[in-house]
Amino acid sequence: MARGADIGTEMPKALREAVQRLMETGGFEGTFTLARTPGGGVDYFLSTKEEGAPELLPLHPVMPNHAGRLLREMTLGGAMRGKVLVITRPCELRGFVEIVKRLQGCLDNLVFLSVVCGGVFPLSMVSAGWDGKRTEEYWAYPDGRPVQGLRPACQGCTEFIPYTADLVVAPSANGHWALTAGSEEGGRLIERAFPSAPAAEMDPKALEAMAVARKAGREEVLSHEADVKGLSDLVKVFGRCIGCHACSKACPICYCTLCTFESSRMEDRMEQSKGQLEVKGGIRAPAGTVLFHIGRMGHMAVSCVACGCCQDVCPVGIPVSLLFKKVGEAVQARFEYVPGRDVKEALPINTFQPMEFKEVGE
Amino acid sequence: MGEMFQPRIVGFLCNWCSYAGADLAGANRLNVPSSITPIKVMCSSRLDPTLVLTALLRGADGVLVAGCHPGDCHYGEGNYYARRRLYLLKEVLAALGLEEDRLSLEWISASEGKRFADVASDFDRRIRELGPNPIRKRGQT
Structure with missing residues (x-):
């Protein structure tokens, strides 16, 4: 050098x-x-x-x-x-x-x-x-x-x-x-x-x-509120989400202009909600805030660079970036992937080995 | 609990193999647990992880994704991508302390009616052991 x-x-x-x-x-x-x-x-x-x-x-x-x-x-x-x-x-x-x-x-x-x-x-x-x-x-x-x-x-x-x-x-x-x-x-x-x-x-x-x-x-x-263990913690921390999606707007990885979480598919219509009411006894409105966050993790956690922009813009003080950091680190470790390390390195979700992850399928 | 727990399992089945496998199980009059609601998808890789999550967060007790065996994908390599995506989703669930065992990926070909019946029964048993999805009877989500 x-x-x-x-x-x-x-x-x-x-x-x-x-x-x-x-x-x-x-x-x-x-x-x-x-x-x-x-x-x-x-x-x-x-x-x-x-x-x-x-x-x-x-x-x-x-x-x-x-x-x-x-x-x-x-x-x-x-x-x-x-x-x-x-x-x-x-x-x-x-x-x-x-x-x-x-x-x-x-x-x-x-x-x-x-x-x-x-x-x-x-x-x-x-x-x-x-x-x-x-x-x-x-x-x-x-x-x-x-x-x-x-x-x-x-x-x-x-x-x-x-x-x-x-x-x-x-x-x-x-x-x-x-x-x-x-x-x-x-x-x-x-x-x-x-x-x-x-x-x-x-x-x-x-x-x-x-x-x-x-x-x-x-x-x-990572030891405080981001230390989510199970559904009740998750509901507690994401339960105050107002569904503004500012975190995804500020995210460097979320680029879809037609975000699936903003599509009409995510609107909870009354006829769908009836079944939900039977199962759950009550639905919080806006619905789907937990789905939004975990779903977003499913989409981009593998590339999360833990910049913290999402948390910076959250109007209700959810420790978004820490939760994404925690999940991102776990996922990235499994794929031995460091986001942004090398532009030639393939995204884990865009590549595969024919013989791998036997524990998931088979 | 007073009444017996009747699980509800969503089965996302690939059109080209697993769905035909399920059909064959029926044609052969094999016992398949009634807890499984099959949904036909054109390929296991058509599944956005969000769909799996939606099912789980709306109260499904389990989600079974079934596709073609590795190497047999109708579209060449869709099932390999599906495997990575669901592996990733399982990691996300595990990192948040959620029950990743409620999600399962299996390979079932069109000729494996027996295998479909076995896989479905086995998954049904495992979900019964796990008990109801804790999201049931929780109005907060």
Whole structure:
């Protein structure tokens, strides 16, 4: 792997400068990154170097939308025209790779810059007003000290190192940060942008400290309400679902425009409900909320990247992302599959071995 | 419980083999438990896991999916995909602490009337042992 470049200690300023240099020397038509909205908020923008471009805030610790979802919309009709530097978190990149495997997006012309990720804060915290000091404190996370107030999914995220990024911002020794290469393209970009910067590498000690903290965080977040055991727990936790389907709208994997759970098939008509009433004694309205969640797991848990977007948008505070993380991990382990690890790896539901899983059929 | 438990089992049967197998069981006057409600599907892979879940969440005590033996699929490889999907669904159920044993996948060919009767009786017995679907008499869902 090509050498990495030391970009200093002052995050996030150092990162912004690094992105600027990459843009100047990398031959990019544009960059896709978080940036400041005119109203003072933060959103994803596709922007050029021209006048009128918003103030870039690459890897600002929030996820207003899942970038994978946005990139799908932008590349569904074909490859992006011109080379674009895409700056996203590892779970966003993995989510996009999963959607590309479903032939709903295109990786061509995209160069990915990602990060050894410290997680993001919930959207509610952002809309309540952002304290600039929080950003500085946030970037100290390679110590392994847990940052307070992160999304629950991030607190327990053990997949914080990107798999397929061309460039990776990573903690280096002595509190420094390094821009390291994840591909040959990334190596060339670093050489062009930082010909004289001191060499630096990912610090394995920092990664270890983070892994320890995250494993503990994972145990912690999965031990409360997400620890569903059986039907009564499930009814308790999904029983407050109002059926808005915001979780599937925010999900990077759920791409069907004609979602089966929004079809007329799912409407509970009175004549069908009669039989249900006999069996159950009562039907909660809206009906089918448990079916919606478990059904959605059946459809996408194998590709769930545990980004936490679903939980962020839930209006009634269901720990959706933790439940999906728990189920997703179980399913993925059975297929020895890591979503987003490699775009060439087939989706477990799109492939088979003739002689397998004898315990299910036969 | 005062009255004897009469299970309701939904059987999703492949048009090309298992449904014909069930037909053969009837033609041969073999005993098949009346608890099974057969539903013909064109292929076991036509089953969206959601359909299986719908049956279970609406109170079915068991779901039996039956398709062609591996290698015999009318469409080449549908049953292989079905097997993966149902395996995945079983994992989802297990991870949530739900009774995955209420779901079964079997291979039954058109000539195996006897096998259909055996599989159906066996599944019926297993569901009787499991008891009624706990979702019954629960108005919350």
